[in-house]
Amino acid sequence: MKSIIHTKTFKMDVPVAELFPLFSPEGEKHWVPGWDYENVMGKTELAEDYVFLTKTHDHRTADAIWIVKKYDPDSHVVQFYKIEPGYKVGVVSVKCTELGASKTEIQVRYNYLALSKTGEEFVAGFNESAYELFIGEWQKLLLNYFESKDQQPV
Numbered sequence: 001m002k003s004i005i006h007t008k009t010f011k012m013d014v015p016v017a018e019l020f021p022l023f024s025p026e027g028e029k030h031w032v033p034g035w036d037y038e039n040v041m042g043k044t045e046l047a048e049d050y051v052f053l054t055k056t057h058d059h060r061t062a063d064a065i066w067i068v069k070k071y072d073p074d075s076h077v078v079q080f081y082k083i084e085p086g087y088k089v090g091v092v093s094v095k096c097t098e099l100g101a102s103k104t105e106i107q108v109r110y111n112y113l114a115l116s117k118t119g120e121e122f123v124a125g126f127n128e129s130a131y132e133l134f135i136g137e138w139q140k141l142l143l144n145y146f147e148s149k150d151q152q153p154v
Contacts (some may be wrong), residue, residue: 002114003111003114004112004127005109006109007108008107008109008132009107009108010105010135011106012139013103014102014146016096018146019142020078022142022145023078024078025046030145032141037066039052046068046071048071051066053065062085062087063084067081067083076095076096086115086118087118087122088114088123089112090112093109093110093111094106095107
């Protein structure tokens, strides 16, 4: 299997303005345990063509080069190219839709294309149930983040 596309949507009782910024290299530091990245741009403000690097994060397969494909904060949409040389190329898309003052729908789409036999093995194993677990973990981590944030003294 050379490629796979999965999309999953979930809802959270959090304003879109608080949630959307978390889907960035700096934002993920707040809710993803162990998340870090190498800032090669010298700035942290996200924009199209922003480049950053990660070490074996997100499916623990290989070091990755990330490039912001699309960044539209007004529409709460961000897309990243995730390039793992010799393994796979992905497009990761996140769209947040405001459903109310304190309710947001989050749509996450992963589209992977294998570049090698190892990449094909990953794609074959990244089936619907694996994706459900993966995005379910996102939802859990985000809920934990907001719950702990709400319990912080002011």
